[in-house]
Amino acid sequence: MDLEARKYQFIQELVKVEDESILEKLELILKANQNDWFDDLSESEKNEIQIGLDQAEKGEVIGHEDVMKRFSKWH
Known part of the structure; x- marks a missing residue:
């Protein structure tokens, strides 16, 4: 499965999530992935x-x- 297909599958699963704590954890993961180490200096x-x-x-x-x-x- 290529990257685009995996993203699409992930989005489909994300739409089904009803537990807000799971969404909060996913948001933290995405935010952590976007930070540049230089910004933390x-x-x-x-x-x-x-x-x-x-x-x-x-x-x-x-x-x-x-x-x-x-x-x-x-x-």
């Missing part, structure tokens, strides 16, 4: 990520090997 976390992206665009990065050498005494 604080403004300061979003700013820090943007700073890192800006630095990467400018080439202000350190390679993995260099980082591993620098911190090898703790590894």
